[in-house]
Amino acid sequence: MGQAFIVTKEHRRFSEFANAVRKEQTIGICHGDAGVGKTQSARRYANWDNLAPYIDKWGPRSDADAGFYALANRSRTVFYTPEVLPRPKDLVREIGHWQSMVNICVEEHQRAIGKITGPRSPGRTFVELLIIDEAERLTPMALELLRDQHDRTHLAIILIGMPGIDQRFRHYPQLYSRLGFSHHYRPLGRDELLFVLDRHWTRIGRTLDPEDFTDAQAIAAVERITRGNFRLLERLFPQIARVLKINQLETITDDVVEAAASILVIGD
Incomplete structure (x- = not known):
């Protein structure tokens, strides 16, 4: 599925x-x-x-x-x-x-x-x-x-x-x-990116709070890496879940996002 x-x-x-x-x-x-x-x-x-x-x-x-x-x-x-x-x-x-x-x-x-x-x-x-x-x-x-x-x-x-x-x-x-x-067909804007990220956070059992400093840093990292590209977001989050599981982490931080992105081949 x-x-x-x-x-x-x-x-x-x-x-x-x-x-x-x-x-x-x-x-x-x-x-x-x-x-x-x-x-x-x-x-x-x-x-x-x-x-x-x-x-x-x-x-x-x-x-x-x-x-x-x-x-x-x-x-x-x-x-x-x-x-x-x-x-x-x-x-x-x-x-x-x-x-x-x-x-x-x-x-x-x-x-x-x-x-x-x-x-x-x-x-x-x-x-x-x-x-x-x-x-x-x-x-x-x-x-x-x-x-x-x-x-x-x-x-x-x-x-x-x-x-x-x-x-x-x-x-x-x-x-x-x-x-x-x-x-x-345009990339995701800022508000829509937050909407999509909220659902991705929920899928892996987390709650996204843009007002939280750690979450805000993670959001900024995702935004910088993907630039609103929907397909790249879909590829990134399974790797984020993988990094969390391997390292037994509970919180999605900018370091977790960077580690997940390092596994992917991301063009300019």
Whole structure:
């Protein structure tokens, strides 16, 4: 089991952005530094950590299916990460496979609640949004195929990448002219960092008090080391728990934070 998802302000901003792209049936770009939480937010929005393993297995039906069908119905979203230098035919086939599977799940839910009756229609589609992570990997031909699918089906698309990806798409006028929204996913600010740290302190059985001098020093050390990078925070705290356990310590100090950080490979 992974850690419980922490709903941050940046995640809420991403959800609002995704809802807008979906509602307007347009193409949007989400960009931000590595590790700020773009992928986690996108997977959360699509319920992908639950849906993808279920669809991958796709075994005999069970009583648990209804819950997954309801999840798919709520999200109506496919999350996809292309391979490095993906072949356009493979990309179209794989995305089509995920769309088909999510469609089946949504249709099963709609039938269960009585909104759909009668025979199945092969042309019926329920997926409203396609989120593509690591969009820098997409070749010009892949981008053109996605643009064509958007034009033909009005499928909303979000392309997630590093800062500057929006400038790269300027070189593809037909795609760029269809961009409706651009979202900058930012690192955690000071207040939000404290919110996240409070939950991390709680997870390892401690209570955070920003007014306490020792806690304030530890907070400052975390802030300096991570600079609000969500992924680095997630990597740092298991090491903090490890340092506390090995040394039989009860209090998270700046020395503990520094010792935990020394174990990690942290870029500039």
